[in-house]
Amino acid sequence: MMHRACFEAVDRERNVNALIDAVYPGVGDENLQDEYFVDRAILAPTNASVRRINEMVAERLTGETKEYMSVDSLEGVADPNMFEQEFLNSLNFSDVPPHRIVLKVGTPIIMIPNLNNDAGLEDDDKEFPFKLRRKQFPVVPAFAMTINKAQGQSIHHVGIYLESPAFTHGQLYVALSR
Numbered sequence: 001m002m003h004r005a006c007f008e009a010v011d012r013e014r015n016v017n018a019l020i021d022a023v024y025p026g027v028g029d030e031n032l033q034d035e036y037f038v039d040r041a042i043l044a045p046t047n048a049s050v051r052r053i054n055e056m057v058a059e060r061l062t063g064e065t066k067e068y069m070s071v072d073s074l075e076g077v078a079d080p081n082m083f084e085q086e087f088l089n090s091l092n093f094s095d096v097p098p099h100r101i102v103l104k105v106g107t108p109i110i111m112i113p114n115l116n117n118d119a120g121l122e123d124d125d126k127e128f129p130f131k132l133r134r135k136q137f138p139v140v141p142a143f144a145m146t147i148n149k150a151q152g153q154s155i156h157h158v159g160i161y162l163e164s165p166a167f168t169h170g171q172l173y174v175a176l177s178r
Contacts, residue, residue, distance in 0.1 A: 016052075016053060016056060016161065017056070019042060019159045019161055020042070020053070020056060020057055020060070020143075020159075022159055023040050023041070023042050023157050023158070023159040024040060024057060024060075024143065027057060027060045027061065028060045028061065028062055030062050032106070034106065037106075037108040037142075037143075038108075039155060039156040039157055040143075040155065040156070040157040040158075041142065041143070041144065041145055041150065041153075041155050041157075041158055041159075042057075042143060042144040042145075042158070042159040042160070042161055043144070043145060043146070043147045043150050043158060043159070043160050043161070043175045044144055044145075044146065044147065044160075044161040044162070044163065045146065045147055045162065045163075045164060045165070045166050045167060045171060046146070046163070046164060047092070047094055047146060049144070049161055049163050049164070050144045050145055050146055051092075051098070053143060053144035053161060054140070054141040054142075054143050054144050055102070057141075057143035057144070058102060058103075058104060058107060058141055058143065061104045061106060061107065062104075063104045063105050063106070064104065064105070065102055065103070065104055066102070066103050066104070067100060067101070067102050068100070068101040068102075068103070068136065068137055069089075069099060069100055069136075070089070070097065070098075070099045070100075070134045070135055070136035071134070071135045071136075072085065072088040072089055072091075072099065072132060072133065072134050072135075073088075073132075073133045074088070074130045074131065074132065074133070075130065075131040075133055076129075076130050076131045077129070077130045083130075088132065091132060093132075095112060095113065096112070096132075096134050096136075097112055097134065097136040097137065097138055097139065097140060098136075098140070099134070099136070101136065101137060101139065101140070101141075102141075103139075103141065107141050107143075108141065108142040108143065109139040109140065109141060109142055110139065110140055110141075110142040110145060110149070111138055111139055112138040112139065112140060113138070144161070147160075147166065147171050147172075147174050147175045148171065148174070150174065150175070151174045158175075160175045160176070
């Protein structure tokens with residue numbers, strides 16, 4: 001018999017919405033206090049799942065949406081225009097903010113460590129033959145976060161979304177012990 005707070009993922013979209021409803025009941029209510037978000041989070045093993053859940057919860061908030069776009073450029077290449085701007089904008093790295101950040105008033109955020117305050121953000125990933133420089137506010141929405149980012153935090157209302165398996169048993173332990 002399943003625990004009353006557990007449900008099997010048969011229809012992923014429906015179950016993500018059910019998880020959001022369980023962790024953030026009444027999230028679209030205009031009368032929510034700022035403290036409402038302090039004690040709540042949905043944990044997932046991958047950044048892709050976290051981004052998707054953050055977008056889904058943010059859509060439920062009322063109020064005006066603000067979009068913040070990065071300025072991306074290349075260093076260490078002979079021709080800085082060798083890649084289309086759309087390609088650079090599509091790149092996502094775990095320690096670099098996304099090209100497009102969408103926020104509403106009241107959205108909880110997490111700051112990403114600023115890797116280089118004077119020259120913008122960079123990623124030294126050896127997968128690419130260039131250095132990406134992204135100037136963007138170093139924040140991401142925090143309705144959902146990766147399991148690793150939740151380590152060391154005390155969160156009273158937690159949902160765990162395992163669209164893909166946890167990478168290690170230690171990661172699952174971190175998620176279950178929040």
